[in-house]
Structure formats: C-alpha cells, structure tokens
Amino acid sequence: MTLILASDLHKSFGATNAVNGVSLDIAAGEIYGLVGSDGAGKTTTLRLLVGAFQPDRGEIAIGGCDIARQTEQARAQVGYLSQRFSLYEDLTVLENIRFFAEVRGLTRDEWLPRCMEILAFVGLADFKDRRAGQLSGGMKQKLGLASALVTRPRVLLLDEPTTGVDPVTRQDFWQLLIRLVAFPLAQAGDGADVAVIITTPYMDEASRCHRLGFMRAGQIIASGTPSDLRARLQGRIMELRGAPLDLLRRVAAQLPEVENVRLFGDRLHLRLAPGRSQAATAALEQAVLAAGGSLSEARPVSPTLEDVFIELSEQA
Amino acid sequence: MPEPVVIAENLTRRFGDFVAVDHVNFTVAPGEIVGYLGPNGSGKTTTIRMLLGLLEPSEGRASVLGFDAFRQSEEIRARAGYMSQKFALYDDLTVWENLVFYAGVYGIREKERIEATLDQVEVGEHRLDLARDLSAGWRQRLAMAIALVHRPKLLFLDEPTSGVDPAARRVFWDLIYALAGQGVTIFVTTHYMDEAEYCERVGIMREGKLLALDTPAVLKARAIPGDVWEVHASPLQAALDACETGRGVLRVGLAGDHLRLITERGLQQEQLRAGLAASGLTVARLERGEPTLEDVFLALARD
Numbered sequence: 001m002t003l004i005l006a007s008d009l010h011k012s013f014g015a016t017n018a019v020n021g022v023s024l025d026i027a028a029g030e031i032y033g034l035v036g037s038d039g040a041g042k043t044t045t046l047r048l049l050v051g052a053f054q055p056d057r058g059e060i061a062i063g064g065c066d067i068a069r070q071t072e073q074a075r076a077q078v079g080y081l082s083q084r085f086s087l088y089e090d091l092t093v094l095e096n097i098r099f100f101a102e103v104r105g106l107t108r109d110e111w112l113p114r115c116m117e118i119l120a121f122v123g124l125a126d127f128k129d130r131r132a133g134q135l136s137g138g139m140k141q142k143l144g145l146a147s148a149l150v151t152r153p154r155v156l157l158l159d160e161p162t163t164g165v166d167p168v169t170r171q172d173f174w175q176l177l178i179r180l181v182a183f184p185l186a187q188a189g190d191g192a193d194v195a196v197i198i199t200t201p202y203m204d205e206a207s208r209c210h211r212l213g214f215m216r217a218g219q220i221i222a223s224g225t226p227s228d229l230r231a232r233l234q235g236r237i238m239e240l241r242g243a244p245l246d247l248l249r250r251v252a253a254q255l256p257e258v259e260n261v262r263l264f265g266d267r268l269h270l271r272l273a274p275g276r277s278q279a280a281t282a283a284l285e286q287a288v289l290a291a292g293g294s295l296s297e298a299r300p301v302s303p304t305l306e307d308v309f310i311e312l313s314e315q316a
Numbered sequence: 317m318p319e320p321v322v323i324a325e326n327l328t329r330r331f332g333d334f335v336a337v338d339h340v341n342f343t344v345a346p347g348e349i350v351g352y353l354g355p356n357g358s359g360k361t362t363t364i365r366m367l368l369g370l371l372e373p374s375e376g377r378a379s380v381l382g383f384d385a386f387r388q389s390e391e392i393r394a395r396a397g398y399m400s401q402k403f404a405l406y407d408d409l410t411v412w413e414n415l416v417f418y419a420g421v422y423g424i425r426e427k428e429r430i431e432a433t434l435d436q437v438e439v440g441e442h443r444l445d446l447a448r449d450l451s452a453g454w455r456q457r458l459a460m461a462i463a464l465v466h467r468p469k470l471l472f473l474d475e476p477t478s479g480v481d482p483a484a485r486r487v488f489w490d491l492i493y494a495l496a497g498q499g500v501t502i503f504v505t506t507h508y509m510d511e512a513e514y515c516e517r518v519g520i521m522r523e524g525k526l527l528a529l530d531t532p533a534v535l536k537a538r539a540i541p542g543d544v545w546e547v548h549a550s551p552l553q554a555a556l557d558a559c560e561t562g563r564g565v566l567r568v569g570l571a572g573d574h575l576r577l578i579t580e581r582g583l584q585q586e587q588l589r590a591g592l593a594a595s596g597l598t599v600a601r602l603e604r605g606e607p608t609l610e611d612v613f614l615a616l617a618r619d
Contacts, residue, residue, distance in 0.1 A: 031572065036481065037481040037483060037484065038480070038484075136357075137356050137357075163478070165356075165507075166354070166355025166356050166358070166507060167355065167614070167617075168613070168614065169355065171569070174570070175569060175570055178570035178572065179570065182552050182570065183553050201480070202508065202510075204509055204608070207571075207572070208570075208571050209572055249493075263489070263490070263514075264513055264514055264532075265349065265513070265514060265517070265531060265532060306482045309481070310486055313482075313483035
C-alpha cells in the first residue's frame with residue numbers, strides 16, 4: 001500500500017532549481033533514505049511533502065489524500081522532525097509533548113494515554129517530569145521523535161535526525177525507528193502501518209534503509225535497495241596492502257584502469273574501470289615493483305555505499 | 317624510535333564532581349594520523365583543550381612537541397594548528413580577507429605564504445567570495461587553511477567534517493594524508509565510524525576514559541567479542557525474539573529489513589540456521605558480515 005506518492009515535483013527559489021523532477025512511491029513498512037550532498041534538494045523535498053512549500057509543478061498524495069486538495073487530511077497523517085527541532089527547555093518532557101499534541105488538536109483524553117505509550121516506546125517514561133533543558137542530547141532527540149509521533153502519523157519525515165548525535169544514541173534511535181516500522185505501535189484496525197523518509201549524510205545509516213535515493217542537483221539520480229546500489233560497483237573495488245603506502249597510492253592513481261583511490265590508515269581501496277580488474281592487478285604489480293615498492297595483498301572487496309556515493313558524485 | 321609528538325600521562329580534568337577526562341595515557345608519533353572516536357561529552361574536546369594548553373589538567377600531565385602542555389602553551393600554539401568543530405569565520409569578509417586576518421594573528425604578513433596556503437587547500441578560485449556564501453565543504457576548507465597558515469607541525473582537528481557529505485569528506489581526507497606525508501602529525505576527533513577508518517590508529521573514548529587505542533584492524537579483531545552475521549529471516553519480530561534468547565548469540569540488532577548478530581566465535585552457520593529453523597522461522601539468507609568500528613564502539617561502550 002502506497003503511503004507517499006510524489007510525481008515529478010519541481011520547486012525553484014529564484015534561479016535555483018532546488019527540486020527538479022522528483023518522483024517517489026513509498027509503501028507502508030518502508031524506510032526510504034534520501035542521501036546526497038548539501039544543497040542536493042533533500043530538505044526541500046521533505047518540506048514539499050510536509051506541505052510547508054507548494055511545488056511549482058507536480059503532485060503529492062499522502063495516504064491517498066492529495067495534498068493540494070485534501071490538505072488537512074493529508075497533513076494529519078504526517079509527522080515531521082526537522083533538522084533543528086525546537087523544544088521548550090523550560091517545559092517538562094510531558095508538557096512538551098502535550099504542547100505538540102494540542103497544537104495538532106488532540107484532546108486530553110486522547111493525548112495523555114498516547115503520550116505515555118510513546119514515551120514508554122522511546123524510553124523516556126521515567127523522565128516525563130524532567131525539564132527538557134536538562135535532558136542529554138540523545139534524550140532530546142528521542143523527545144523530538146516522540147513529539148513527531150504523538151498524532152500517530154502513518155508518514156514520518158525525518159530530516160537528518162542524528163546529525164551530531166553520538167554512535168550509541170544513533171544506534172538506539174535506529175532500533176526505535178526500525179521497530180516502529182516493522183512492529184507498529186499497538187492500535188486498532190489495520191491502518192497502523194508506517195512509512196518513513198529519512199535524510200542522512202551517514203552511509204552506515206543509509207545502509208539500514210530499505211530503499212535509497214541518491215539526490216543530486218534536485219534530482220534522484222539513482223535509487224534502489226542498498227544491495228542494488230552496491231551491485232553497481234560489484235567486482236570493481238580492490239583492496240591493496242603493501243609498502244610504502246604513499247608510493248602505492250601514487251602508482252595506482254596513474255594507472256588508466258584505476259578510476260579512484262581511497263587511502264585508509266593501513267590500506268588502499270581502488271575503484272577500477274568496468275571490466276578491467278584482471279588487467280589492473282597485473283599492471284599494479286609491475287608498476288609497484290618498478291617504482292621500488294612492494295605489494296603484499298591485492299584482493300577484491302565488497303563495494304560500500306560510500307564507494308557508490310563517491311562514484312555517483314563524480315558523474316558529470 | 318623518534319620522540320613522540322604528544323605524550324599524555326594520567327591526563328585528567330575535573331569540572332566540580334564531573335570527571336571530563338579520566339587518567340588518559342597515550343602517545344602520538346611524528347607524522348601519525350590518530351583519531352579519537354566518542355560520543356558528545358566523552359572528553360574528546362576537553363582532551364584537545366588540555367593538549368593546547370587552554371585548560372589546566374587537574375591531574376597528570378601532557379607534553380606536546382616537547383613542551384609542557386600547560387606551562388609552555390605559547391610555544392605549542394605557535395607550532396600547532398587547531399580547527400575547532402565550530403570554526404569562526406567572518407561571514408562579511410571574503411575568503412582572502414579571512415585568511416589574511418588569521419595569518420596576522422600569527423604575525424604572518426607575507427602574501428606569498430598566504431597565497432600558498434590557499435593553493436594547498438585548493439580554495440583559490442573562491443578567494444573573492446564572502447565566507448557566508450560558501451557551502452559547508454568550502455567553509456571547512458577555509459577553516460583548514462586558517463589552521464595551516466602558520467605551517468604547524470601538529471594539527472588538531474575537532475570534528476572537522478560534521479555535516480559534510482562523503483564526497484567532500486573524501487577530498488578533505490586526501491588533504492590530511494598529503495599533510496601527514498609531509499611529516500605533519502594529525503590528531504582528529506570524529507563521530508563518524510567510517511571516518512575513523514581513515515585514521516592509522518583510533519582511540520575509543522567513553523565517559524572520560526580512553527577504552528582502547530589501536531589500528532582499526534586490531535580493534536576489530538580484539539574488541540568485538542565474536543563473529544558478525546547478517547540474518548534475513550521472517551517473521552522479523554519472531555526472529556528477533558529467537559535471536560535475543562538464542563544460544564551463542566551475544567548481541568542482536570535490527571538492520572533495516574534484517575538482523576545483525578554477533579555470536580560467540582566459531583559458531584557454525586549450520587548451527588545458527590538450525591536454531592532459527594527450530595523456532596519456526598523461514599531463513600532466506602544467512603551470511604557472515606564485515607565487522608565495523610561501530611561494532612567495536614558498541615562492544616566497548618556497552619560493557
């Protein structure tokens with residue numbers, strides 16, 4: 001069941017085409033990751049979906065409701081966590097959620113049990129009376145998520161929710177998110193399914209999404225499951241060890257078979273031109289020896305999403 | 317063995333009852349790239365501030381480039397560069413003016429030297445742009461130029477690539493390697509697991525303590541308590557429950573549409589598959605996964 005449907009969205013600001021022909025079809029139970037550089041159009045896309053901007057062209061339906069014609073019904077199904085979500089530091093955890101609930105028109109009978117359920121879900125139930133200003137960064141993050149969840153949205157839009165958050169908190173946040181989608185909060189009926197769009201600059205997070213879209217210059221230039229995207233570079237990433245590493249790097253970078261060299265602390269990763277891995281291995285061994293270095297290991301490794309990101313960013 | 321560039325001995329800093337840095341010991345060799353990985357508030361920035369002589373240690377000591385970090389901090393700051401996570405650029409000044417201003421702070425007036433620094437970080441083409449008009453990636457490079465203009469032998473980078481995408485980060489790291497190749501020692505803090513992979517050695521900080529400091533390969537081999545598996549099984553909830561109580565399973569987490577497990581070393585694939593099947597699960601795919609620094613971090617931080 002499609003929960004987020006966008007067709008051929010366009011949005012310009014002056015001469016800048018921030019979003020330039022984006023289409024999305026995201027089903028219940030999916031976490032869709034939008035990845036891309038600063039200014040690629042990720043945030044603008046989310047803001048179009050949440051109804052904060054009107055597209056210059058294109059259509060959006062949230063849970064089957066057209067956002068232009070059935071605006072309220074569409075918006076009522078959306079939870080949005082912006083990059084800089086605001087909390088009222090002087091209010092307690094519960095008061096903060098209550099505020100968001102009342103803004104969205106929930107009555108006390110509705111919001112109180114729901115808030116407690118959500119606070120339990122994000123692990124903040126024991127802190128409901130603590131002032132938001134006294135929460136750790138990770139707890140604030142969870143309170144932000146709880147606030148976005150209070151209306152029980154079927155569509156959750158998260159704009160870089162984990163930027164600047166430490167690894168343990170990020171891990172917790174993702175476990176919550178995956179649970180939310182895989183095992184929706186108990187409620188009546190079968191409308192409980194949730195779809196999520198998340199933007200992130202972290203490739204380890206991108207790899208946890210069900211599907212990804214790589215954005216560049218306002219367009220989605222590649223999309224698919226993390227495995228699909230990695231398969232683009234299958235057989236083209238080679239790991240090298242040897243000495244001296246800097247010599248290896250310089251030699252490798254000069255070979256015509258090598259498209260890209262990434263130096264790590266104790267090894268190199270090369271991206272090879274399609275179909276050239278045999279030729280590259282032989283050429284490398286020769287060139288490294290000729291330059292006075294030694295090669296101790298050259299083996300193909302699985303491409304990472306970071307490899308894919310860099311390859312896509314380099315495309316003209 | 318050359319003299320270490322940084323030596324920290326029982327380095328400790330308290331703020332009231334709070335121990336921000338707790339008896340930390342390590343050395344950094346010349347030309348080495350050492351990373352510090354840890355959550356907010358784990359003591360990464362406080363450590364850097366003590367190494368730069370901006371904060372006095374409550375206990376222990378540090379020596380940097382042969383000088384006492386606190387008593388001879390002027391000597392250190394003349395020879396070390398520092399790029400903080402919230403680098404201050406003058407938004408109303410151009411790239412060139414920003415760099416001239418900061419060079420002046422170090423007493424550097426030669427235009428050629430400032431020019432050379434701009435070339436080094438490849439921001440020359442943006443020299444006349446106002447800082448406020450730069451993208452995150454270019455701002456970061458200008459901040460790097462500012463940290464480099466006095467040709468430091470040691471560079472402290474405090475979360476230099478926060479919010480920067482992988483392609484821009486990659487370019488930034490090429491520059492770091494070029495500097496290390498010229499003998500500059502690099503001490504860098506980061507939140508990014510994949511960025512920590514670029515370092516020669518990585519220290520794991522948690523609650524003021526340095527839990528481990530070694531190469532990524534050694535950390536993965538030593539700190540992760542077992543083998544990593546990727547399990548695609550359905551139904552997912554039942555698979556999660558089964559794994560949480562499964563024999564030999566040390567940790568289980570949700571990874572998008574599948575589970576990621578760490579099991580005791582040597583557990584055979586057939587054993588794992590049989591265990592899952594016995595719980596009535598359909599196992600679509602079961603394969604060994606690559607250990608990551610995130611696994612290392614979680615293993616060390618959660619113990």
